[in-house]
Amino acid sequence: MKRILxxxxxxxxxxxxxxxxxxxxxxxxxxxxxxxxxPITGPAAYIGLAGRDGMNLAIxxxxxxxxxxxxxxxxxxxxxxxxxxxALAAVKKLVEQDQVFAIMSVAGSNATVGTIDYVRDKGAVxxxxxxxxxxxxxxxxxxxxxxxxxxxxxxxxxxxxxxxxNAKNKRIAIMHxxxxxxxxxxxxxxxxxxxWFQIDPVARVEFNINDKDFTSQLIQVQKANPxxxxxxGNPAEAAIAMRQARELxxxxxxxxxxxxxxxxxxTAARANAEGVTGFSLIPFLPGANSPEMKQWxxxxxxxxxxxxxxxxxNFDLLAYGDMHVLAEGMRRAGKNLTTDSLIKGxxxxxxxxxGPVATPRTFSDKHxxxxxxxxxxxxxxxxxxxxxxxxxxxxxxxxxxx
Amino acid sequence: MFSRQTIIAFIALVLLAAxxxxxxxxxxxxxxxxxxxxxxxxxxxxxxxxxxQISLSHSxxxxxxxxxxxxxxxxxxxxxxxxxxxxxAVAALIGAALGFPASRLHGIYLALATLGFLQIVQIVIxxxxxxxxxxxxxxxxxxxxFGAMLLNEYEIFLVVAVSCVFAVWSATNILASSYGRxxxxxxxxxxxxxxxGVAVARVKLGAFALSAVYAxxxxxxxxxxxGFIDPIEFGVSAALRQITYIVVGGMGSVAxxxxxxxxxxxxxxxxxxxxxxxxxxxxxxxxAFLLFMPHGLVSxxxxxxxxxxxxxxxxxxx
Numbered sequence: 001m002k003r004i005l006x007x008x009x010x011x012x013x014x015x016x017x018x019x020x021x022x023x024x025x026x027x028x029x030x031x032x033x034x035x036x037x038x039p040i041t042g043p044a045a046y047i048g049l050a051g052r053d054g055m056n057l058a059i060x061x062x063x064x065x066x067x068x069x070x071x072x073x074x075x076x077x078x079x080x081x082x083x084x085x086x087a088l089a090a091v092k093k094l095v096e097q098d099q100v101f102a103i104m105s106v107a108g109s110n111a112t113v114g115t116i117d118y119v120r121d122k123g124a125v126x127x128x129x130x131x132x133x134x135x136x137x138x139x140x141x142x143x144x145x146x147x148x149x150x151x152x153x154x155x156x157x158x159x160x161x162x163x164x165x166n167a168k169n170k171r172i173a174i175m176h177x178x179x180x181x182x183x184x185x186x187x188x189x190x191x192x193x194x195x196w197f198q199i200d201p202v203a204r205v206e207f208n209i210n211d212k213d214f215t216s217q218l219i220q221v222q223k224a225n226p227x228x229x230x231x232x233g234n235p236a237e238a239a240i241a242m243r244q245a246r247e248l249x250x251x252x253x254x255x256x257x258x259x260x261x262x263x264x265x266x267t268a269a270r271a272n273a274e275g276v277t278g279f280s281l282i283p284f285l286p287g288a289n290s291p292e293m294k295q296w297x298x299x300x301x302x303x304x305x306x307x308x309x310x311x312x313x314n315f316d317l318l319a320y321g322d323m324h325v326l327a328e329g330m331r332r333a334g335k336n337l338t339t340d341s342l343i344k345g346x347x348x349x350x351x352x353x354x355g356p357v358a359t360p361r362t363f364s365d366k367h368x369x370x371x372x373x374x375x376x377x378x379x380x381x382x383x384x385x386x387x388x389x390x391x392x393x394x395x396x397x398x399x400x401x402x
Numbered sequence: 403m404f405s406r407q408t409i410i411a412f413i414a415l416v417l418l419a420a421x422x423x424x425x426x427x428x429x430x431x432x433x434x435x436x437x438x439x440x441x442x443x444x445x446x447x448x449x450x451x452x453x454x455q456i457s458l459s460h461s462x463x464x465x466x467x468x469x470x471x472x473x474x475x476x477x478x479x480x481x482x483x484x485x486x487x488x489x490x491a492v493a494a495l496i497g498a499a500l501g502f503p504a505s506r507l508h509g510i511y512l513a514l515a516t517l518g519f520l521q522i523v524q525i526v527i528x529x530x531x532x533x534x535x536x537x538x539x540x541x542x543x544x545x546x547x548f549g550a551m552l553l554n555e556y557e558i559f560l561v562v563a564v565s566c567v568f569a570v571w572s573a574t575n576i577l578a579s580s581y582g583r584x585x586x587x588x589x590x591x592x593x594x595x596x597x598x599g600v601a602v603a604r605v606k607l608g609a610f611a612l613s614a615v616y617a618x619x620x621x622x623x624x625x626x627x628x629g630f631i632d633p634i635e636f637g638v639s640a641a642l643r644q645i646t647y648i649v650v651g652g653m654g655s656v657a658x659x660x661x662x663x664x665x666x667x668x669x670x671x672x673x674x675x676x677x678x679x680x681x682x683x684x685x686x687x688x689x690a691f692l693l694f695m696p697h698g699l700v701s702x703x704x705x706x707x708x709x710x711x712x713x714x715x716x717x718x719x720x
Contacts (some may be wrong), residue, residue, distance in 0.1 A: 079674065079680065084539065084632060085435065085624070097428055110634070114629070178537060183536070183537060357516040
């Protein structure tokens, strides 16, 4: 009798974890189904299409190398058309209809924020690659992680420190768009200039998305006689503003937000972009001369031979790097892959990156901000080149997570 | 005892309530969005399809409804059942205020004036970021009956369903009333209507206020269902989308508003499998509707109803 009982107990011990694994939504004996969403239609499609393609390239590499602990990754991608309403529909479909294990967001900030309450309630892991909106990481939620982009406040810290240390007379002018991302950058930079360096911008002017004329804003900036003009918007707007600035006789250098540290700015602004500085979320930009980047681009082009001009872009690289980070978290979770083990796996990641084309990611059980590293760059000879500069200040970002 | 419309409305509500019990929350969410689109389209059709006034600012009244109800809930803890009617009343007042100058305009000039109003609303939302969240948007608290007594997904669905059925029922009754006939008379010939004693300016102003009420309710419900609002959701694209609902569905017809809103708000979800080509296919379908069904999708419904009546008449004649 005792022997039968011990056999039954042994069988139960063996079966329970297997049952738990079998019950985990989106995970089978040989596959892990993940969901992803981003804008692949509408004006922000350049973000989502690149995010999707970069992510798919990483998944192909991971599966070719044997998958995650014997399981291959499959992905269901949904369009959010850059709308919070559509994004919530996409995520509900992924979770309830497609029954995915985890979600990857390659969406913009507002679309991602629109899904947060639902994802918090459902408890599935959502790994956010591109959106920089603060609610992703604060208040802290155990199942929400941010990868490639950093906190808006971190942009402010680095921009302010760089501008304050490089502007000879501490005269800084700020031009920013009225949309969410550039306004966040402008606010965060002004905040840190004031609180860390006691500098008030000599001018702060706004413009609208897709504006074609910046004359009135530039005249205000010119009157303030700054050492440097910090410009937060989109590459197309920056290119026009830089040309008009030179036409108005404004010779001061431009500093641009991280989304504009991209080959498209140099293509659009041409000679006017020479000397422009900014921070990059990735160590090398597509088109850079480093052998690692050339190899990565060759791999990308092999996968997408008919890609349009301007691709691959930074979003391809961010999503590519972040898919590898999510896969690393699943690998560390072990054979018994559950939401809980994935969270623990991701929280164990310290300075992990798939290769030299990505910045390192670090998570802990206190915070889920993967990246606080940005690389300063300058346009020299028609391409973005790294600048030798190190931040000397301790970031304030993590202090609230203690 | 009850009118035919009231009985149909009651049956529709019972069917919707039953449907909500058997589908998942993803489908419930899509049904909610479709019903909210119906409320907005019904209101716009009264203004444009019946009283003949082109409006490119209907989404702005949705924005007013969404932001007023969201702010009342978030800042003052007002329950949804008080916040949404209040928001609709505010939208109606602003709609009436816009109706004053708009009643002197028509055609392209009215379209431009309403487009200007849309831009003003967008700028106000963006510039008063401390209150509205600006371009970063605003998270909306979960709706509550009272205090901490929150609504679940099914209860939210029922609220939207009741609002939608009431919107359709009320619009049908308005059109059957003398005021509805006045609206159609103003559209067909303002001069003839005036000669017959219709107060044209008052009818136009009333139509603006009335359509704003529907849009305000739709906006308040959208904020409640999505839980997040931003100005882009109520921009010019949304205004144009609402116009396509009533044009494709059938101008001046409540049934057309319902059909157009349900078909066109659901089409992007149906087209998910074609991914980045969905915009092209959506536009193609839209063009096909306009080319081959110039009187709207409702013409199929009307034709089917006519055939049925003839068939019944023939069978009785035999």
